[in-house]
Structures are given as C-alpha cells and as structure tokens.
Amino acid sequence: MREAALTLALVGVGAGLVMVERERWRTGLFGVGTVLLVMALARLVLPARRVGALAVRGRLFDVVALLAFGGGVIGLTLTVPIPGP
Template sequence: MSHVPLAIISVFLLLALVLVLQDRWRRGAFVLGVTSLLAAWFRLILPEIQAGLIAVRSKPFDVSVLVSMGVIIVWLTLSIDPLGTD
C-alpha cells in the first residue's frame, strides 16, 4: 500500500513529460508544479511507512521543499506570457 502515493506521483510526472515532449512545455511545467504540491500533500498527511519513497528527510523539510518548488514552478508557468501559443 505504500507504493500507491508514489505511483500516483509517477503518473503525473509521466503526464508532464508527455506534454513537454509534445511541445506543450508550459502545460507540462504546470503539471510538474502541481505534482510537486500533490507530493507535499501526500508527505504531510501520510505516516512515514505509507509515504514510501516520497519520504526523504524529515517531514517538515520534505513538505517545505516540495511546497516551495511547486509554488515557484506554478507561479512561473502562470506568469509567462503565452504570446499566442500554449
């Protein structure tokens, strides 16, 4: 059961990669940022044993790094002017 959160995160990372490879890099980067926030949520609510490989360091460290990274990536993708492209 501890592999389910990692599997969900992996599916979203694969989706982000597919979007980037299809030249939809803004959408792919947005999905990557949201995936980071989802990983932070999993790390926050799940006990250590169920977090699996999402748990790297202490819970406060993992959550703060994942939230920071996710917020920055989402903010950057939303702040870039599309100039008529997606």
C-alpha cells in the first residue's frame, strides 16, 4: 500500500494523456493539472511513509513544486483561446 498514492497519480495522468491523444486536449490537460494539485494535497497531509515515491525532497519543496506545476498546467490550459467557428 506504500505506493498507492503514486499509482493513483500515474493512473490519473495516464487517463488525462489518453484524453489528449483522443483530441480532448483541454479536458485532458485540465485533468493532469488537477491530479498534480491532488498530489500536492496528498504530500501535504499524508506521512512520508504513506506517500512512497511522491516524497522526493522535503515536504515543503514537494508541495510547492507540485502546486506550481499543477497550477501552471491548469493556467496554461485555460488561457489558450478556443477557436471560433
């Protein structure tokens, strides 16, 4: 059960990338960004022995990095204009 958080994160990112491949890129990348934000929350609240490989550096560094990446992916996804008819 130690790698459950990482496994769930990889499944979520994989599902998002499948959506991107199927030309639902906005929804897929929004999902990837959301998974990164959930990983940040998991890293913040779960003890290091429960998050397994999500614990790369110190807790603060991991949380800030995941928040920055997740927010960046979501922000960039939302700023790309939707093509008009």
